[in-house]
């Protein structure tokens with residue numbers, strides 16, 4: 459856990475507003491996502507958590523009738539304009555969704571897919587990347603004897619770790635996680651949390667979670683969203699033990715949401 463100094467920002471968000479048609483979903487967001495830290499995004503349903511996450515990899519732009527204003531930089535470059543091609547951004551920023559979404563391919567091919575797209579053709583090299591990614595995702599021992607079986611034969615928790623391995627295989631700088639354990643049982647949830655802990659020194663993580671215990675266990679910083687605004691962002695230990703805003707305290711103590 460970090461102390462007083464934050465790592466340098468990978469993302470900086472200043473005065474970010476987003477509308478879906480006339481719905482004002484993000485209001486004047488000021489938030490940085492710092493290098494090699496875990497940033498948790500918490501808040502009640504509909505407060506804009508997923509929208510913010512999907513703004514970070516520009517997925518939100520796929521929704522018709524979206525308009526965005528303000529500034530959002532990735533490593534100092536404005537990503538709301540055209541200066542960073544979306545493909546380049548997505549090659550550095552992986553995403554893990556609430557529901558595991560492996561491709562209808564073998565376990566091996568799921569992990570090798572990204573590296574192949576990035577031009578790795580050598581089989582020994584691909585084998586190495588697949589093994590390394592599955593090891594980092596704490597899945598290797600469970601799947602090493604069935605790498606060429608369908609990914610759909612894995613349990614939900616294993617599929618989610620496979621999706622994380624798939625992200626890791628392209629050596630991302632950031633992984634965005636949108637409620638990655640909400641469909642998982644407690645044992646699988648624990649494995650994914652351990653996995654986050656084991657990769658956080660190598661990769662920057664922003665995670666949306668409804669699980670307060672999870673946010674307090676795994677994150678360095680926590681941002682509390684409400685009705686499209688950020689009410690408070692601080693060290694996770696501060697948010698959970700001594701928040702400044704009474705709304706934050708009410709939310710983390712389950713008084714609403």
Ligand SMILES: Nc1ncnc2c1ncn2[C@@H]1O[C@H](COP(=O)(O)OP(=O)(O)OP(=O)(O)O)[C@@H](O)[C@H]1O
Nearest residue numbers: 478481483501502503504505506507508509510521
């Ligand atoms: N594709 C969309 N089209 C129109 N409005 C949308 C769309 N997606 C989200 N919204 C609206 O934007 C607001 C924020 O939604 P968002 O999904 O970001 O919230 P959330 O905090 O992630 O919620 P949850 O915890 O339920 O997933 C809500 O009012 C929602 O109805």
